[in-house]
Amino acid sequence: MSAVGISTEAHSILYQSTALAIMLVLALVTLLIARWVMQSAVSRVVKRSRNTWDDELEKHRFFRRCAHVVPAVLIYLLAPQLLQAESFLLLLLNKATVIYLILAMVLAGSALFNTVEDVYNTSSMAQRAPITGFIQVGKLLLVIVAGLLIMATLLDKSPLLLLSGLGAVTAILLLLFKDTILGFVAGIQIAANRMVNTGDWIEMPKYGADGTVLQVGLTTVKVQNWDNTISTIPTYALISDPVKNWRGMSESGGRRIKRSVLIDIQSIRFCTEETLSQYKKIRHINRYLQDKLSDLQAFHQQQDIDENDLLNARRLTNIGTFRAYIRAYLQAHPGINQDMTLMVRQLAPTEMGLPLEIYCFSNDKNWVNYEGIQADIFDHLLAMLPLFDLRAYQRVSDRDAAER
Numbered sequence: 001m002s003a004v005g006i007s008t009e010a011h012s013i014l015y016q017s018t019a020l021a022i023m024l025v026l027a028l029v030t031l032l033i034a035r036w037v038m039q040s041a042v043s044r045v046v047k048r049s050r051n052t053w054d055d056e057l058e059k060h061r062f063f064r065r066c067a068h069v070v071p072a073v074l075i076y077l078l079a080p081q082l083l084q085a086e087s088f089l090l091l092l093l094n095k096a097t098v099i100y101l102i103l104a105m106v107l108a109g110s111a112l113f114n115t116v117e118d119v120y121n122t123s124s125m126a127q128r129a130p131i132t133g134f135i136q137v138g139k140l141l142l143v144i145v146a147g148l149l150i151m152a153t154l155l156d157k158s159p160l161l162l163l164s165g166l167g168a169v170t171a172i173l174l175l176l177f178k179d180t181i182l183g184f185v186a187g188i189q190i191a192a193n194r195m196v197n198t199g200d201w202i203e204m205p206k207y208g209a210d211g212t213v214l215q216v217g218l219t220t221v222k223v224q225n226w227d228n229t230i231s232t233i234p235t236y237a238l239i240s241d242p243v244k245n246w247r248g249m250s251e252s253g254g255r256r257i258k259r260s261v262l263i264d265i266q267s268i269r270f271c272t273e274e275t276l277s278q279y280k281k282i283r284h285i286n287r288y289l290q291d292k293l294s295d296l297q298a299f300h301q302q303q304d305i306d307e308n309d310l311l312n313a314r315r316l317t318n319i320g321t322f323r324a325y326i327r328a329y330l331q332a333h334p335g336i337n338q339d340m341t342l343m344v345r346q347l348a349p350t351e352m353g354l355p356l357e358i359y360c361f362s363n364d365k366n367w368v369n370y371e372g373i374q375a376d377i378f379d380h381l382l383a384m385l386p387l388f389d390l391r392a393y394q395r396v397s398d399r400d401a402a403e404r
Contacts, residue, residue, distance in 0.1 A: 016089050019082040027071035034067035056118050062111040068104035072097050098153050106146045113138050130198045133187030136218035183219040183235035196238055201246040207233045254337035254361030255370050261381060262353040264391040271316040279321055284328035292316060322388040326381060330360055335373040337363040353393030
């Protein structure tokens with residue numbers, strides 16, 4: 001090279017340029033080789049393995065990201081051999097290599113966190129305590145540590161020295177990461193107390209959320225509403241605002257039916273011999289009427305009361321008999337869970353009539369099927385009202401008044 005007038009000394013621009021080009025080419029070649037090895041050899045090993053975690057690592061490109069470490073290490077080791085010590089290019093190349101290595105490790109670490117999350121979500125523990133928030137905290141800490149290391153590399157300072165200097169900007173950091181800190185604390189409480197898990201049905205009217213929890217993140221919770229819209233809720237709102245979680249219903253043996261039929265009070269009356277003879281034809285209450293009439297007859301004989309004495313005798317009412325019919329009907333209904341609370345009760349009379357409330361649980365918790373069971377029950381009960389000489393209350397409209 002010197003024979004043609006080109007300097008080959010280590011400090012010459014041509015030598016440094018040539019050495020830099022050689023190192024970059026070698027780095028590119030080793031990167032391609034490393035990625036090929038990771039894509040072919042490692043992929044074959046992963047496919048043969050029966051474990052699922054290595055499949056997730058490959059899915060999140062963990063091995064391919066680790067391949068970036070090889071060219072970085074190569075340049076870091078080769079540069080001092082080709083470049084002059086203490087030269088500006090060597091210092092610059094070393095810093096660039098260290099930064100590149102840190103970024104490669106951050107990407108590989110992020111892929112590792114994603115793998116841990118996916119593997120955990122496939123386990124039964126995921127239904128008890130979601131870890132998405134903690135995974136995001138881990139990624140955030142990884143980025144913060146990487147940022148400190150990069151700053152320390154650029155400034156030639158110790159990372160501990162930079163870390164100690166963060167105390168002066170603590171207030172600013174608290175302001176910037178307020179939602180993150182609140183979300184992290186809330187995530188710990190949510191996980192520890194099993195307040196909300198992925199897949200739960202929750203209601204938060206304040207945020208317009210009514211649906212299934214898709215993700216419990218570090219700062220936000222995603223809820224897919226029943227109209228397929230997505231509501232985003234701050235994570236800390238789950239512990240500071242009212243939340244209705246339907247998980248208890250989902251894990252129980254049934255879904256509650258609690259609805260009333262408003263009875264017109266003016267249609268309530270005592271049963272006559274004629275009406276009782278008609279009621280006895282109804283299979284569900286035939287045994288009830290026999291037992292009740294026997295009890296009344298025994299009471300009258302004991303108290304020496306004439307059954308025709310309207311003032312002192314005890315008599316059955318049409319609404320009491322109807323209430324007994326409803327209970328017997330529900331006890332025989334195939335869609336009602338008989339192992340859970342089943343009750344038919346009267347509530348306090350109102351200006352709308354006498355509420356006759358049905359309180360029971362359907363054995364099918366599916367929303368569509370549940371609504372069908374509930375509708376069938378009340379269709380039947382409303383149709384049975386005239387047979388018991390009862391009327392459902394309905395507010396008189398102007399049209400009804402005009403027709404009368």
